[in-house]
Every structure is written in C-alpha cells, then in structure tokens.
Amino acid sequence: MSNIDALQTADRFFKAIESGDVEAIRAIYSPDATIMWHTGSRANR
Secondary structure (H helix, E strand, C coil), X not given: CCHHHHHHHHHHXXXXXXXXXXXXXXXXXXXXXXXCCCCCCCCCC
C-alpha cells in the first residue's frame, strides 16, 4: 500500500466514523478481521 493509498483509506475510515456509517467501516477491514476498540482506559480489562 502506498502512502497515498494509506491516506485515502484513513480519510474514508474517519469520514465513515464521523457519519456513523458502520457498513463503510466494515468494508475497510478484511472480511475475517476481529475488530476490537480500545479507549486507552484499563478500566474494562
């Protein structure tokens, strides 16, 4: 992946997050990806 491709993917990803487009977010990930969100807090670990 080139730097331009990475920046375009990041742009699509954050636009999808900002608009709440869950399907667009899923489409960016590999079909067999395990998605884990972390807030940086260890409170839930």
